[in-house]
Amino acid sequence: MSAARNVAAIVQKEWRHYFGSPIAWVALFVWTMLFGIFFYFAFSFFVQRSAMSAQHMEMGGGPAMSLNDWVIAPVLQNMSVVALFIVPMLTMRLFAEEKRQGTIELLATSPLTDLQIVLGKFLAACGLYALMIVAGLANLALVWHYATVNPEWKPVLTGALALLLFGGSFIAMGLFVSTLTRNQIVAAILSFCLFLGMWTLGWADDPMGGPAGKVVAYLGATTHLEQMLKGVLALKDLVFYLSLITFGLFLAHQSVESQRWRA
Amino acid sequence: MKSPAALFCVSEDPKNTMIEVENLTKRYGRTTAVDGISFRVHKGEILGFLGPNGAGKTTTMRVLTCYLPPTEGTARVAGYDVFEAPLEVKRRVGYLPETPPLYPDMEVVEYLDFCAKIKGVPAPLRGARIDEAVGKVRLGDERRKLIGRLSKGFRQRVGLAQAIIHNPDVLILDEPTAGLDPKQIIETRELIKGLGGEHTVVLSTHILPEVSMTCGRVVIINRGRVVAEDTPANLTQRLKGAAALKLEVRGPREAVLDTVRAVPGVLSARALPGEGAAVELEVDVEQGGDVRADLARAVVRGGYDLLELQRMGMSLEEIFLHLTTTDAAVAEGAPSVEAVH
Numbered sequence: 067m068s069a070a071r072n073v074a075a076i077v078q079k080e081w082r083h084y085f086g087s088p089i090a091w092v093a094l095f096v097w098t099m100l101f102g103i104f105f106y107f108a109f110s111f112f113v114q115r116s117a118m119s120a121q122h123m124e125m126g127g128g129p130a131m132s133l134n135d136w137v138i139a140p141v142l143q144n145m146s147v148v149a150l151f152i153v154p155m156l157t158m159r160l161f162a163e164e165k166r167q168g169t170i171e172l173l174a175t176s177p178l179t180d181l182q183i184v185l186g187k188f189l190a191a192c193g194l195y196a197l198m199i200v201a202g203l204a205n206l207a208l209v210w211h212y213a214t215v216n217p218e219w220k221p222v223l224t225g226a227l228a229l230l231l232f233g234g235s236f237i238a239m240g241l242f243v244s245t246l247t248r249n250q251i252v253a254a255i256l257s258f259c260l261f262l263g264m265w266t267l268g269w270a271d272d273p274m275g276g277p278a279g280k281v282v283a284y285l286g287a288t289t290h291l292e293q294m295l296k297g298v299l300a301l302k303d304l305v306f307y308l309s310l311i312t313f314g315l316f317l318a319h320q321s322v323e324s325q326r327w328r329a
Numbered sequence: 330m331k332s333p334a335a336l337f338c339v340s341e342d343p344k345n346t347m348i349e350v351e352n353l354t355k356r357y358g359r360t361t362a363v364d365g366i367s368f369r370v371h372k373g374e375i376l377g378f379l380g381p382n383g384a385g386k387t388t389t390m391r392v393l394t395c396y397l398p399p400t401e402g403t404a405r406v407a408g409y410d411v412f413e414a415p416l417e418v419k420r421r422v423g424y425l426p427e428t429p430p431l432y433p434d435m436e437v438v439e440y441l442d443f444c445a446k447i448k449g450v451p452a453p454l455r456g457a458r459i460d461e462a463v464g465k466v467r468l469g470d471e472r473r474k475l476i477g478r479l480s481k482g483f484r485q486r487v488g489l490a491q492a493i494i495h496n497p498d499v500l501i502l503d504e505p506t507a508g509l510d511p512k513q514i515i516e517t518r519e520l521i522k523g524l525g526g527e528h529t530v531v532l533s534t535h536i537l538p539e540v541s542m543t544c545g546r547v548v549i550i551n552r553g554r555v556v557a558e559d560t561p562a563n564l565t566q567r568l569k570g571a572a573a574l575k576l577e578v579r580g581p582r583e584a585v586l587d588t589v590r591a592v593p594g595v596l597s598a599r600a601l602p603g604e605g606a607a608v609e610l611e612v613d614v615e616q617g618g619d620v621r622a623d624l625a626r627a628v629v630r631g632g633y634d635l636l637e638l639q640r641m642g643m644s645l646e647e648i649f650l651h652l653t654t655t656d657a658a659v660a661e662g663a664p665s666v667e668a669v670h
Binding site: 068071072075076078079082083086087167168169170171172173174175176177178179326327 | 394395396397398416419420422424426428430431432433434435439443444446447448449491
């Protein structure tokens with residue numbers, strides 16, 4: 067009971083910082099703008115192609131193109147790249163700023179556990195990130211409004227979930243990095259490098275390669291994105307992201323706790 | 330709310346002892362910041378923690394507020410061990426660190442509301458507690474301002490309001506008057522005095538007059554050790570040794586000195602270097618009896634004019650200097666602080 071109240075208090079405070087500073091607004095602006103641009107290009111490309119394939123149809127060939135495959139999935143895929151750049155913005159100040167301002171002393175001497183602090187900060191960043199996803203998805207309302215054949219909504223949901231889990235695991239890792247320094251910029255740069263590293267692991271998947279490459283690729287942050295964007299919700303993908311999130315939070319918690327012992 | 334941590338309530342005298350520190354040691358790597366200190370603070374008392382910078386005051390306070398774990402020894406607040414039951418201790422302690430832990434992008438009231446929440450003030454009481462804290466530290470006109478726009482003095486008050494927001498049994502204030510202007514310092518001292526009685530207060534400072542003005546008892550620490558512990562008045566008394574008097578007399582220097590030395594009870598007298606008709610004398614006299622009347626009579630009878638006669642009590646400042654300077658002498662076997670105890 068009181069644990070949930072403490073976490074909620076931290077979440078609320080972090081949102082106050084996000085929206086009281088330009089961070090949340092810049093993140094929302096960049097995210098929705100890029101979402102709109104990607105959506106626009108994917109959609110015009112789709113319209114072009116479907117006009118072409120309609121001509122083919124008259125000549126008797128080709129299946130109808132799916133909005134899910136040609137517009138929604140690619141846009142969400144692109145947004146995962148954007149997340150790579152935006153998440154460090156959301157996580158850099160979470161602990162670094164508290165340490166610089168000395169307010170970590172307030173949190174640490176209040177009847178809160180370290181876990182409640184870590185969870186509160188994680189959920190706050192995830193909440194803002196989820197809001198960004200929802201704001202981006204508003205573009206799709208146009209599709210539902212105008213398309214003669216509506217796209218399927220289930221792949222949209224799994225796609226959004228994929229984006230959320232993917233970003234969530236970055237947020238957990240970024241949170242950990244933020245506990246390591248009192249300088250926000252350092253935290254942002256380190257997180258970005260870490261995310262990039264996690265990203266590139268996925269490239270190790272070489273069809274001709276041995277099992278080692280497969281294992282490394284399995285750990286890549288993007289490897290588990292593809293199926294979900296296509297609308298396939300596999301347990302192993304969920305488990306992968308959830309364990310990555312747990313791992314990040316665990317590291318952050320250990321780091322906060324151990325710094326008190328070493329301090 | 331009953332928590333399992335309540336089992337750790339083991340203090341023998343829970344009514345009177347609020348803080349109990351026993352043989353507390355804190356090491357950072359190879360340096361020892363606090364070296365086996367022990368003291369007790371009774372309920373409602375204001376204890377001054379006095380020592381030069383780097384003496385270990387902040388470290389001790391951080392252990393008491395569960396910010397740092399002790400390396401050795403124990404500290405109990407309101408009967409709860411800081412190591413075994415930190416949440417119970419934190420619930421009962423209000424802490425103002427050296428730099429007030431403030432969020433500059435928050436409004437005063439907003440910040441206090443957050444503090445009240447994380448310190449477990451129930452929602453229905455929160456508004457009243459905030460009003461009370463704001464009233465006590467006189468922040469009324471600033472309650473809607475952004476903390477980042479407040480002056481240093483007001484920030485310190487917000488920090489203090491934060492410490493008392495959950496009406497804690499114990500208040501721990503780390504240099505609460507540092508960096509304030511004289512008027513603010515006086516106000517803060519008054520405020521702290523007002524908090525004693527209801528709360529148990531431990532405050533640290535390296536400014537000496539502060540202790541004699543606000544505290545009922547002083548613990549002087551130096552290099553991580555307690556070097557003295559008493560009331561400010563007793564400390565002065567104990568360290569006096571010989572009482573000193575200061576005289577200003579008009580007359581020939583040597584003759585005046587001889588007259589003064591002849592008075593029974595006078596241990597020694599010396600003239601301060603100076604020109605002119607008047608001689609300034611420092612006179613050491615025996616403790617106990619009062620020789621001032623005899624001195625005055627002797628001077629006047631000798632045909633000299635007595636211009637001034639003043640008792641010089643040793644101020645806490647001198648004691649402090651004495652303590653910290655003779656502390657090094659202890660090791661060399663010189664007459665020491667230990668003799669004073």
